[in-house]
Amino acid sequence: MKILIVENEIYLAQSIATKLNHLGFDCENISSVKEALNIQLVDIILLSTNIAGEDFYPLIEKFQNAIIILMIPYVNDDTVTFPLQAGASDYIVKPFMIDELIRKIKHFTSYKRLQKEISFYKDYFCNSLINPNYAINTKISFPLIIKSVSQKTIDTYVINYAFVKKLSINFHSLYKTPKFQDYLKSISKQQLNYIIGFETLTKDKREEFLKKLKNAPIILSCLGEEIESLSNVHQINIKNIPQSFEEDILSVDEYVKTTILKFEDKYPDTELSKKLGMSRKSLWEKRKKYGIAKKK
Template sequence: MKILIVENEIYLAQSIASRLNDLGYTCDNAATIKEALRDEHYDAILLSTNISGQNFYPVIEKHKSSIIILMISYISNDTVSNPIKAGAKDYIQKPFMIEELIRKLQHLREFDALTQENATYKSYLEHLFENLHTKKIDRRTAFPVLIKTDYQKDADALVFEFAKAIKEPFAFISLSQPGAIERIIKAPRGQLLYLINLQAIKKSEKSKIFNLVENRRAILSSTDTNEEDLTETIVLQSELKIFDHGDILCIDDYVKYVITTFQAKFPDTELSKKLGISRKSLWEKRKKYGIAKKK
């Protein structure tokens, strides 16, 4: 981790740098604001707010993508509140223990990494669920809720959209995985639960699951559309049978899926060749399945 220490008390800056260097950090010192505005990237900036007569806000602006920890002598709007509004992440009051500074650095670095990771997952999920046909879970719906669907991603999209709408995370549990029941038992009573693969467990285990989620904020999903209904049940029916992990489609469903999905990408000559049929057969199958050719 590369750190810039902006401090005009030379002895203090060297002391901090020495301790951090011993712990494996790489440190540079800057005794003035002008020196701190060097065109170089740092993972973290330790910024003193009492460099006499010098405006430190340009440092915050210059290094706003870095972790900025303010080193302050006293707490006030000028030393803490306003700089944090400008982009600093945290503060530490002088004199301080180096262990406390390291704890803040590690915490903020982990927080930044988790924030970036969360943004990546969010973007990926939005892409994954794009254009999926879903209903919505009403916020007033009584729990537990059962979603019966012929396509698992439809149910997933529905639950993620609901969690986003109520601004609340949920615990994801696959009932086909070992330890699922223990996880349900250990989950906080008020936590929102999303339990998938209900269709993969035995009837006796289903009864146990239903008892466990009674009067709990749980959403269950099953790809068995003949699943026994709960008090609240949502049925999702895809417009066409779509591949999912573990699915085996009949020939007609497969051909219908390929034509609908890829006819905009390939000309009829190539599409019929990939299906191993003639162009005339392709035309006949469009007619049979009621698929309009996309131009």
């Protein structure tokens, strides 16, 4: 990341630059605001507010998307309140410890990175997944099980439901941590709990899990497994996958897993393994890896 140090105290500027360069930042020292305005691209600005005769507000205005930390001689409206209102990120009072300045830089770089991630996922959900054509239109009760051969299809229905109901999602994955007891303490009654990988549990474990989840707002994703034997549980079986989802490029693991789940009722293992281009032993290992129990 590029850091612009706007400071006319040469020793201070060089001291800051030396420490930050050692941490992997690309620093440039400039002694005047006027000169700094000629810079085009910068991620972080360390801006001294007591350079005589210089107005630093144009710099704050030009680099509104950058992290701007004010280096000030004292605290008042002119040095802190007004610059922060204009768009500066934070301030530090001279003289200061370099480690404290570094802490602020790390804090704001992490914050900016988190903002970008949130923006990405928000755009992805809004543009790719939130679609009124794939909404849950029936009255439901919890816990709810949604079954499909496509994980993305289930995800879409859940996200649409949460979006329409204005609910935040508390996400869990049984693929990552198969011991469902680990999730019980983190189940929220104020959020929509979305748990994927329900098909990895044995029938007895499913029944036990559902009993413990009673009266909590929970949706369980069940990928391809038969679940008709579960009683007194609301279930939705999505058989028609949106065409746009079918056209997505799957990873090799996703393709193999989906194929096993989709065709294990139609072909014996000998033929299914042949169609997948693997041995029966490899097919067995794949079932074990994906948590797919062999149907009898």
